[in-house]
Amino acid sequence: MLDNRELTISTLLKAFPWRVSFTWVMTLGENDLMALIPLFNGFAKDGLMSNYFKALIHLGLLFAVLVGLAVLRRIYDTRVYSMIRVEFGKAQTQRGSALPVSRLNAQIGMGRELVEFLEETLPMVMTGLTQLIISVIILFAFSPLLAVAAGLAAIGSLAIYSLFHHRFYRLNGDLNQQMEKQVNVLNQRSLRPAISHFLRLRRAEIRISDSEAILYGLIFVLLLALILFNIWYATTALVATTGAIFSIISYSWDFVDGTIALPATLQHWTRLSEIMKRINTLETNADQTNSMPT
Numbered sequence: 001m002l003d004n005r006e007l008t009i010s011t012l013l014k015a016f017p018w019r020v021s022f023t024w025v026m027t028l029g030e031n032d033l034m035a036l037i038p039l040f041n042g043f044a045k046d047g048l049m050s051n052y053f054k055a056l057i058h059l060g061l062l063f064a065v066l067v068g069l070a071v072l073r074r075i076y077d078t079r080v081y082s083m084i085r086v087e088f089g090k091a092q093t094q095r096g097s098a099l100p101v102s103r104l105n106a107q108i109g110m111g112r113e114l115v116e117f118l119e120e121t122l123p124m125v126m127t128g129l130t131q132l133i134i135s136v137i138i139l140f141a142f143s144p145l146l147a148v149a150a151g152l153a154a155i156g157s158l159a160i161y162s163l164f165h166h167r168f169y170r171l172n173g174d175l176n177q178q179m180e181k182q183v184n185v186l187n188q189r190s191l192r193p194a195i196s197h198f199l200r201l202r203r204a205e206i207r208i209s210d211s212e213a214i215l216y217g218l219i220f221v222l223l224l225a226l227i228l229f230n231i232w233y234a235t236t237a238l239v240a241t242t243g244a245i246f247s248i249i250s251y252s253w254d255f256v257d258g259t260i261a262l263p264a265t266l267q268h269w270t271r272l273s274e275i276m277k278r279i280n281t282l283e284t285n286a287d288q289t290n291s292m293p294t
Contacts, residue, residue: 002091008276009114012084019080020118026073027123031130033066038250039138046243081119088115092279102183110176110275121268128261135255139230142248143238146230150252153226154259157219161263164215165270171211172271175204176278212267219263223256 005011013020040059047055092111096104132154140147178200185197230252234245 002087006276006280007088007091007111007114008280009117009272012088012114012118015087016080016084019084023073023077023080024122024126026069026076027126028130030066030069030073031127032134033062033069034127035130035134035254036062037066038247038254041250042243042247045246046241049242077119081115084118085112085115088112100184102185102187103180105183106176106180107279109179111279113275114272117268117272121265124261125265128258128265131254131258131261135251135258138251139248139255142244143233146233146248146252149226149229149233150255153222153255154262156222157259157263158266160218160222161215161266164211165266167211168208168267168270169274171204171208172274173278175201175208176274178204215263215267216260219260223259227252227256 002011002015005015037059040055040062043055044059047053088111089108092104092108096107099107136147136150139150178197182197185193188194227249231249234248238244238248
């Protein structure tokens, strides 16, 4: 299925279109139902305060459908993506026969990250986008100013990530290149080079982690400012019921969750870009450039 093709995310989508598309349809359905929970929750609160129980029944039915769909999707996903991992690993093994074993072993592990992106990260992206869209629509229904504030926060978050993109690419290249040496280092059966190797891995991981901490710290400051603004505006400038204020705060938090998914996805894509370049470069020369792909 993957013969004579570049091993990329695009190739996987073209090779398994119907299987992956069906998982996406179920994921979108699950996300839509989850996005409705705060709204139905607000209706139920207002209904119970007026001794009206029908809204609570609707919330219970929503939960039941959501659980059923979530279980079915996970059962199906496991079977589809485990099959794709087998095909991807087979393709890597066949075309990497001339590579040193240490490098091929590391690249097979990296290649699994591409399938994990389809299985785990893309559903997270769909969840995030669904939360963003529905949150902005509902916040706009309460007040256009709430939606404008949310949009500015999302744009600001993406702008902050753009400052870190090249750094993440370079640091992931350093980590991956060191990982490719692991089997050869262990084959030396010597403690000193093994310790040196593990310390280099540690330094690379620390640099990535420190960059992530700074990035998400800056983004959270921006998003928490949005939450504070929405709480202040909803309670002082709007004429709203307790359930409506609860829904505004809930959808503001949903918006924060969705916005965080965007830089997290871009960061993951930056790492995968480096991996895709690496696993499609089959020369046995151990020296590889970590420059950005054109």
